[in-house]
Amino acid sequence: MNETEISTLGEFGLIKELTKNFSLKHKSSVMGVGDDCAILDYSGEDTETLVTTDLLLEGIHFDLTYVPLRHLGYKACVVNFSDVYAMNGVPKQITVSVGISKRFTIEHIAELYDGIRIACEEYGVDLVGGDTSASVTGLIISITCVGEGVKGKTVKRSGARDTDLICVSGNLGAAYMGLQLLEREREAGQGVEDFQPDFAGKEYIIERQLKPEARRDVIAQIAELDIHPTSMMDVSDGLSSELLHICQSSGVGCRVYEDRIPIDYQTAIMAEELNMNLVTAAMNGGEDYELLFTVPLTEHDKIEQLKDVKLIGRITKPELGAYMVTRDDSELEIRAQGWNAFTE
Amino acid sequence: MNETEISTLGEFGLIKELTKNFSLKHKSSVMGVGDDCAILDYSGEDTETLVTTDLLLEGIHFDLTYVPLRHLGYKACVVNFSDVYAMNGVPKQITVSVGISKRFTIEHIAELYDGIRIACEEYGVDLVGGDTSASVTGLIISITCVGEGVKGKTVKRSGARDTDLICVSGNLGAAYMGLQLLEREREAGQGVEDFQPDFAGKEYIIERQLKPEARRDVIAQIAELDIHPTSMMDVSDGLSSELLHICQSSGVGCRVYEDRIPIDYQTAIMAEELNMNLVTAAMNGGEDYELLFTVPLTEHDKIEQLKDVKLIGRITKPELGAYMVTRDDSELEIRAQGWNAFTE
Numbered sequence A, B: 001m002n003e004t005e006i007s008t009l010g011e012f013g014l015i016k017e018l019t020k021n022f023s024l025k026h027k028s029s030v031m032g033v034g035d036d037c038a039i040l041d042y043s044g045e046d047t048e049t050l051v052t053t054d055l056l057l058e059g060i061h062f063d064l065t066y067v068p069l070r071h072l073g074y075k076a077c078v079v080n081f082s083d084v085y086a087m088n089g090v091p092k093q094i095t096v097s098v099g100i101s102k103r104f105t106i107e108h109i110a111e112l113y114d115g116i117r118i119a120c121e122e123y124g125v126d127l128v129g130g131d132t133s134a135s136v137t138g139l140i141i142s143i144t145c146v147g148e149g150v151k152g153k154t155v156k157r158s159g160a161r162d163t164d165l166i167c168v169s170g171n172l173g174a175a176y177m178g179l180q181l182l183e184r185e186r187e188a189g190q191g192v193e194d195f196q197p198d199f200a201g202k203e204y205i206i207e208r209q210l211k212p213e214a215r216r217d218v219i220a221q222i223a224e225l226d227i228h229p230t231s232m233m234d235v236s237d238g239l240s241s242e243l244l245h246i247c248q249s250s251g252v253g254c255r256v257y258e259d260r261i262p263i264d265y266q267t268a269i270m271a272e273e274l275n276m277n278l279v280t281a282a283m284n285g286g287e288d289y290e291l292l293f294t295v296p297l298t299e300h301d302k303i304e305q306l307k308d309v310k311l312i313g314r315i316t317k318p319e320l321g322a323y324m325v326t327r328d329d330s331e332l333e334i335r336a337q338g339w340n341a342f343t344e
Helices: A010-019 A069-085 A106-123 A174-189 A203-210 A216-224 A239-250 A265-273 A278-284 A297-304 B010-019 B069-085 B106-123 B174-189 B203-210 B216-224 B239-250 B265-273 B278-284 B297-304
Strands: A029-031 A038-040 A047-057 A090-100 A126-134 A140-150 A165-169 A231-234 A253-257 A291-295 A309-316 A322-325 A331-333 B029-031 B038-040 B047-057 B090-100 B126-134 B140-150 B165-169 B231-235 B253-257 B290-295 B309-316 B322-325 B331-333
Touching: A010 A106, A010 A126, A029 A126, A038 A090, A038 A126, A047 A069, A047 B090, A047 B126, A047 B140, A069 A090, A069 A106, A069 A140, A069 A216, A069 A231, A090 A106, A090 B047, A090 B140, A106 A126, A126 B047, A140 B047, A140 B090, A140 B140, A165 A297, A174 A203, A174 A265, A174 A278, A203 A265, A231 A239, A239 A253, A239 A278, A239 A291, A239 A322, A265 A278, A291 A297, A297 A309, B010 B106, B010 B126, B029 B126, B038 B090, B038 B126, B047 B069, B069 B090, B069 B106, B069 B140, B069 B216, B069 B231, B090 B106, B106 B126, B165 B297, B174 B203, B174 B265, B174 B278, B203 B265, B231 B239, B239 B253, B239 B278, B239 B290, B239 B322, B265 B278, B290 B297, B297 B309
Parallel strands: A090 A126, A253 A322, B090 B126, B253 B322
Antiparallel strands: A029 A038, A038 B047, A047 A140, A047 B038, A090 A140, A165 A291, A165 A309, A231 A291, A253 A309, A322 A331, B029 B038, B047 B140, B090 B140, B165 B290, B165 B309, B231 B290, B253 B309, B322 B331
16 A cells, blocks of 8 residues: 555645545535535425434544454444434435544545445445544544435334334344454454454454444335334444433333344354353444334234344333343343443 | 543433533424434425534644633534535534543533533524544544525535625634734743733734634625625635635636735734734634625625625636735735644
8 A cells, every 4th residue: 555644635635535536416415525514405395304423533432453444434434324214214415524643644544435435325325525634643533424304204212102012123242242353353463473363254243343234224124114113223332222212212111022132143152252141242232233113013013024123022111111021031120231432 | 610520420421411501492403412313404495404514623723721611612613603604504503522531521521512502502503413422532522513505595615706806804813813822821831830821912812713703794794785795615724725715616816905904903913023924824824714705896885885894806817816916016826825734
């Protein structure tokens, strides 16, 4: 890889270089990069605008010793898209701000933007603005995503009602176990020349950590089957934490069943290898970017038709609290042990 | 001031604490903080949506040894509002993301949000979302602002035409000179016990640096007088840099007149004291957040009626280049020496 100092381009040259391969696809993207603001058109009568933002910091959210910059760019986008899908919306535009310390070259940042571009193409999203700056230490990525919702169809966290069914897509804990594996191999490789990390048979959990996807396929199925989720969010901090968010926002309780929590076999094998509790990892691991949602009991037959979605429990009256029913039929109170940047 | 570690609250507790004094004012703010996305309504037939974002980093954009956190919060908002006004729009919503290192307490961050709240109240803007995270070093602030424009009235950088008049609001170079003064006093105070910085007679330039305002009053006057700017932007990197942006985007040249560049007397005195070239400071200082705009020659009489706006030059054919006409009638090519985070 060539190494070109960023100062050779300057801020405006850098923006031009980084955004040259991006083109605008949406009618709602009236004007993109290059003015004081981007101009968007969300004037459709039935339309509402969704806005979400995420801050990703080196040393807190990612470790560049094992995260390739291209994957990082991709993931930084996907975590935002996931938030828009979690409202039953469609992501349309992003702004990307990056803070870059001296150890990064133009080629490095171009790699990052390559990942951003691929994610934008994959999910049909336009890059419309941003900001670039030097940083004192490390890499900083701040992405804001604007999406389109249909009035009356946007799904909040607050609409779950007693007797609703609780569903989750995909499987849980894989990204977390992927992270454990990456960290184990990083430690094993320290000081070892030509160290080759051993990921054989664990490719899936590595991919779940490094290159997560947002579940727009589930959103598409929900629309096709005319399902009406009463509440929805994406699983970023762990299922326990998100269940409690829905219960709190909706003023309800819940029961989820341990034997229904979807877990991939690679996740299970990794937990076994590391002597970790598998259900704890699945409930609290985080970064799954699966969709957690509730539907009225009357839609039971419809959700049976959803591909890659599992019914894991039901919503209860608030006074019944939030519990997991274990395999031996005892009840375990759900507590948020989700990822918290301030306590680790 | 009490000192409470942020980890005592956790991420969600912190967000709740920081946003408790914010309320939603706009009809377009359908739902704010507390879900995967904010929901906005920009479905007005004549409406378009404006989006801008700014990344502010400790050690690059601000120095907390002389910038109070409340002022910083205020300024972080205002620089975004200024970008929306510079499109002839009205700022309506912001998302605020902060990265916080261990040396900051809850009380510190509450100060920052106090400044953000005051700016939001002053400018009639709703806080609708954001993200908080620990950071490895220093304070990181990323704000995205959403604003409303009227279709056909939004002003880009690209519409300036030959013979248009060039106008600028307020005066230039004051914020830059304020920064020089703050840095001088910081250096003078190093290692001196009970040092009192001497700002007497320089309060205006200090305020321009620490607590800048966005020129919505100018936008209001432009509407009242039915003026039609052909191009507009805010002066954040210095007049020279912004003039070149307009010339490049519009495919035109320009002539501005040295003796028409508006400069406050405190700016002049400070430049004298520091033995700096006054016009260079005014042309390249940056952080003025004044509005630079062009209007058709036919609106000459109208712009005479604008308060606190000065006619500083005219747009020319592109082949005539971009020059400043000095007091002795020679022509000086305009070069962007504006602030650049990557070369300082």
